[in-house]
Amino acid sequence: MTNTGRPAAPPMTNPRADRVKEVARLAGRPARSRQGRFLAEGPQSVREALSLHSTRHAAGEPAVIEELFITEECLDRHAELGLFEGQPAPRLVTEEVLAAMSSTVTPQGVIAVCAFVDVALDTVFAGKPQLVAVMVEVRDPGNAGTILRAADSAGADAVVLTSSSVDLYNPKAVRSTVGSLFHLPVVIGADLELVLSSLRESGITVLAADGYGDVDLDVLQEGSARRRLALGSDDQSADGARLEAPTAWLFGNEAQGLPDDVLRGADHRVSVPIYGRAESLNVGTAATVCLYASARAQRLS
DSSP: OOTTSOOOSOOBOOTTSHHHHHHHHTTSHHHHHHHTEEEEESHHHHHHHHHHHHHHHHTTOOOSEEEEEEOHHHHHHOGGGGOSTTOOOOEEBOHHHHHHHOSSSSOOSEEEEEEOOOOOHHHHHHTOOSEEEEESSOOOHHHHHHHHHHHHHTTOSEEEEETTSOOTTSHHHHHHHTTGGGTSOEEEEEOHHHHHHHHHHTTOEEEEEOTTOSEEHHHHHHHHHHHHHTTSOOOOOTTOOOTTSOEEEEEOBTTTBSOHHHHHHSSEEEEOOOOSSOSOOOHHHHHHHHHHHHHHHHHHO
16 A cells, blocks of 8 residues: 555455455345445445554454445545555455445445454443443334444443344445444443343443333433422432433334333333323433434433
């Protein structure tokens, strides 16, 4: 690679080459599980992966990106993708080769082969989290990516996916996070009972997002506002929940919601009010509203 970040080697041109086929197989779960690798596609996602890679490189930690494939046109438009400290040298490929590697109909010019980035549950609690999003059997990759992105945007400390949830390394899920997968600790395949017990031991309030919940999110927000106006008084809402406290939100399956035993195990079942005529909210939208409500209360307190 030249010192400008541009590869000196000629582009890969054969879309049927063995290496191209090996990369393409990472779109499937068996290959991902076997190799411990997944694909990040598109400039935004790859840029965030490179940023984490560079940070880890500086700290002497394991690499994030193992290979980087990019078209000349994409590198012309996004020259910074070849200039991160410690990154692997980009490999130029033709549009046809990139299309053969990609899981999308319209590839965005760059693909990175990444090592899994999830962490152990103990790692999350060692950091004394204040806000955690927990996905319980969330199976749609788009929804899972949206929830992770919402958690990142709200400044959450971690995201946990329990077993039976979607594989977050699914290409559609990775794309849906728009790079947020590389921003905060993520736990995958966690045992729900262990998650709940760990939350309780850490003194974290567990709120279940439930359309039929007996606590209204508006009520919680009003209670938080009253306590701020009272300058730190110990005034409690009638429901006893405090949004400004360390909190974990539970978000359930798109069709069935949260199981009854999970709802019973939560400290409070919270509903998001609907002012219009919609029957319900998409789980990704509901998660965004709930996480931002907690984030705002925690920051203002």
